[in-house]
Amino acid sequence: MMKRKLAAGNWKMNGTTPSLAELQALVSVHKTPSVDILICPPATLIAQAAGISADSTIMIGAQDCHAAASGAHTGDISAPMLADAGAGAVILGHSERRENHNETSDLVAKKALAAHAASLIALVCLGETLAQREGAQTLDVIADQLAGSLPDGTTGANTVIAYEPIWAIGTGLTPSLEQIGEVHAFIRSRLDDRFGAGAAQDFRLLYGGSVKPENAAEIFATSNVDGALVGGASLKADDFSPIINALES
Numbered sequence: 001m002m003k004r005k006l007a008a009g010n011w012k013m014n015g016t017t018p019s020l021a022e023l024q025a026l027v028s029v030h031k032t033p034s035v036d037i038l039i040c041p042p043a044t045l046i047a048q049a050a051g052i053s054a055d056s057t058i059m060i061g062a063q064d065c066h067a068a069a070s071g072a073h074t075g076d077i078s079a080p081m082l083a084d085a086g087a088g089a090v091i092l093g094h095s096e097r098r099e100n101h102n103e104t105s106d107l108v109a110k111k112a113l114a115a116h117a118a119s120l121i122a123l124v125c126l127g128e129t130l131a132q133r134e135g136a137q138t139l140d141v142i143a144d145q146l147a148g149s150l151p152d153g154t155t156g157a158n159t160v161i162a163y164e165p166i167w168a169i170g171t172g173l174t175p176s177l178e179q180i181g182e183v184h185a186f187i188r189s190r191l192d193d194r195f196g197a198g199a200a201q202d203f204r205l206l207y208g209g210s211v212k213p214e215n216a217a218e219i220f221a222t223s224n225v226d227g228a229l230v231g232g233a234s235l236k237a238d239d240f241s242p243i244i245n246a247l248e249s
């Protein structure tokens with residue numbers, strides 16, 4: 001399978017209609033990108049964002065979905081609804097949801113299954129806390145989250161993995177390139193163990209956590225890094241655009 005690199009932006013709980021000007025700017029600048037670009041605005045903006053990007057190669061994604069397709073779940077949004085609104089992907093198991101909404105890996109796997117059933121790419125996030133990193137538990141935590149968060153039927157075509165050390169998110173701190181490379185190589189080998197030798201090469205493995213225009217190039221040069229999941233620096237086209245450029249070069 002031809003694997004394109006992926007620059008993904010997660011706007012988190014930021015943005016109202018005027019913020020779509022940033023998406024419009026990306027659409028105008030990145031007309032024929034050599035990498036995939038994904039923007040995940042808040043759910044309220046997905047339909048409008050999908051309209052803006054309709055004639056571009058930029059994909060619009062969501063930040064969460066419910067595990068069920070429909071039903072009595074007040075306030076929740078299902079994967080088929082997101083697809084209907086124009087999303088092509090959904091972030092699942094972000095550490096902010098695991099922490100703020102007590103999401104378990106088991107639930108994330110159910111949501112990923114729902115995403116796959118709705119033909120959405122599941123962008124599944126994994127990452128250790130600072131205490132776990134300092135306690136030399138990082139690889140054990142990643143192994144558990146990876147094993148628990150991916151349902152059967154997961155492939156490199158329907159799923160993207162993002163490694164996001166929790167202590168690096170929004171802090172300006174980043175792991176060393178060696179640490180990023182170690183975790184990504186570990187994820188790749190676990191994917192082969194689970195889905196069969198060679199299967200792991202089809203997966204895009206993103207790094208996330210304080211990716212900026214200034215550090216993007218060196219992170220992208222690290223082995224087994226196929227792109228980034230960017231939070232704060234995805235909110236402004238002037239910040240996200242150079243990150244896309246760094247991934248393309």
Ligand SMILES: O=C[C@H](O)COP(=O)(O)O
Binds near residue numbers: 168169209211230
């Ligand atoms: O989903 C994105 C990550 O949480 C990274 O956020 P950040 O780039 O603001 O550190």
